[in-house]
Amino acid sequence: MKINVEIDEELEKLEVLIRAKEWNEEVNQLMDRLKEKRRSYFSGTEDETRHVFKPEDILYLYTENKTVMVRTEEGRYRMKERLYELEDELPEEQFVRLSKSAIANLDALEKFEASFNGTLCVYFRNGEKEYVSRRYVSEIKQKIEGKG
Structure with a gap:
């Protein structure tokens, strides 16, 4: 594939x-990629405080007692969206489904x-761990090997 970028100051x-x-x-x-709308920022709550973070700050998302939680280096925050809604808004090349109840940032994985x-x-990287359902093992392997 050949990619060209042309800067034209006349374009509106x-x-x-x-x-x-x-x-x-x-x-x-x-x-499909061009039509995708990705969010630049997400927000979650901890107690009564709302925290704002970028997708790259997310280590992983998971459900706990029917609530979606996000884990960043700074802490754990409660999200108002459902897991599948967040999955649609995260960069698919950077995030991967681990199980029905967890999504991980590939950049945050250690081993x-x-x-x-x-x-x-x-x-x-922060020492925490999650288990990958058998159903999602091949998808993770493909993304890690650069084929997905």
């Missing part, structure tokens, strides 16, 4: 042109350990 709005020989899966993927029952145990 950003314009994107995709040139291809034919409409194919790669064009579809580019279109993996195989478990006796076919799952993985994921260790984060």
Whole structure:
């Protein structure tokens, strides 16, 4: 794929042109990526205080007693959104589903350990750990190996 960027001071709005020989899966993927709306900031509460953080500050998100929690280096915060809603708003190349109840930032991972029952145990930079459901093991491996 060839990428060109052209700066034109006459333009009022950003314009994107995709040139291809034919409409194919790669064009579809580019279109989907361009249409994605990602949030620059998220917020969560701790006691009565609302904290604001960027996606890259998130170590992982998980559910606890039917509440979505986010873990950052600074602390744990309660989120108002559901886990699947947050998953849709996080950069998919940076975040991966670990289980039905957890999503991890790949940049926050330190190591993996195989478990006796076919799952993985994921260790984060801060020393905490989460387990990966068998269902999500292959997706994580693909993303780690740069194929996903």
